Amino acid sequence: MSALLKLTGVETYIGRYHILQGVDFEVPEGRTTMLLGRNGAGKTTTLRTIMGLWQPKNGSITLAGEPIEKLATPDIAQRGVGYVPESMAVFSDLTVKENLVLAARNGPLDDAQLAWIFGFFPALKKFWLSRAGSLSGGQKQMLSIARAIVEPRKLLLIDEPTKGLAPAIVMSLIECLKEIKRRGATILLVEQNFHAARELGDHVLVMDNGTIVHRGEMAALAADVPLQERLLGLSLEAHQ
């Protein structure tokens, strides 16, 4: 499996803080790579750096072999990177429809793609003309993900999609992400919910203090309780 995204020695500073201290990893095409780690390990900074929202001071980032570390955010998005931020960032003053119309940068909304999205996010169809600000937290997350997949993307960067959601909604969201995965999407997914990570991940990267401290198969980490405890200070089993 070839690497769609490759980070080599990426260092990012936010103000005077040295957040990413030489991050190296690859995201294979057509697979879901989980990015795990404790709060403050640098996971969100990694996604924002890939997206160009923060410029790396050193290192290289390539997408399908093309360097993107010096590109502006819109240029990176135009190369087929979809981004679902931790805050969801739906445009609350716009309707569900308007949010998706904006996300469909290359033309009008595609009916087949919309039908596919409505298949696992029926709430979006129901509230098509409602203001996004009046949706529940789970529905906002659905809209945020739908915005990222309303057009075919090479790579999806998704930041803690289950954060703050009720367990029942989390289960639904995992099913939705599995469906997106089945379509062959390449996903780099930051997640704190270990159950979700185990369900969705093919590969896993664990971050600590701004560097990757473990990389491997998600199934192997899920089966190795001592390793989980050593890397994350927690056991996946404790988070069923």
Place this chain on the structure above:
Amino acid sequence: MSEIAATDALPKPKRDIAPLLLPVVLAIVMIPLVGSASSWVTLTVASLAMGMMIFIMASGLTLVFGLMDVLNFGHGAFIAVGAYVATLVLLPLASWAQADSLLANLAVLVPAALLSMGVTGALGLVVERVLVLPVYGQHLKQILMTTGGLIVAEQTLYALFGPQIIPMPLPTALRGSFILGDIVISKYRLLAMLLGFAIFVAIELVLNRTKIGLLIRAGVENREMVEALGYRIRRLFLGVFMTGSALAGLGGVMWGLYREQVHASIGDELTVLVFIVVIIGGLGSITGCFIGAILVAMVANYGGFLVPKLALVSNILLMVAVLMWRPRGLYAVTSR
């Protein structure tokens, strides 16, 4: 997914009409206080006309403020430059402007307005690239740079046109009034009302019915996410900045014709007024700006008629009252 699908229907979002009713309520309350019906109509029409002119000047500023978080204290320069540029057409062609033919009047007035908008729009391009671009995200520097720009513009106008007040007479077709019984409605005020309302409708249509409008509304709320969707918001902002500058130029022409004179400090005087309107309306809100402009004009006109001494502080009192009621303005769009 059933949990999501089974979510109860959302309550229909309530339309927040309280701010919309404010000018109506204020006008009704003024009927017994003003006393005479003809005075009330004259004051109300004057308020609406003045409000529309202020709205035209302030609409660009509210979008620039809301969209890019830029404090442009130099906005008044566009108003002054717009008014002065119009005199370059109106004064040499004064015989056309004063001719007793609507066609001849329009033949000089329309090019004057278009030239003013063109020049102020182009000036907006230069100001954004030279003064604003280097200080994005730095409010203090923005204030210093744009205030400096306003002073430079004002002094340049003094140098080019001299310190004297330049007369800017209304074209003949816009002089006089329509008389309905005891009620007298100035033709120019009626034109100002119609033009201001047309611009409000046009901006609302662009914001709500076009993709560019969606981008502007989305950008006011979350610039970063708009960029993450692949749109170059800087270009969009430049377009909004130039349009706002051109509208300020048009507002300057209208204000100059309203006062029938132009002087270099016109921008200075109106900057405070447009900022009050933008703050009252809520940063980034066109509807709020529209209502805020009408309220400011109403308070100035009714207040000037009823308690002339209050006229000096009426706008500040209005702003304090509105912000005590709604601290983020009548229609809050951004959380800034």
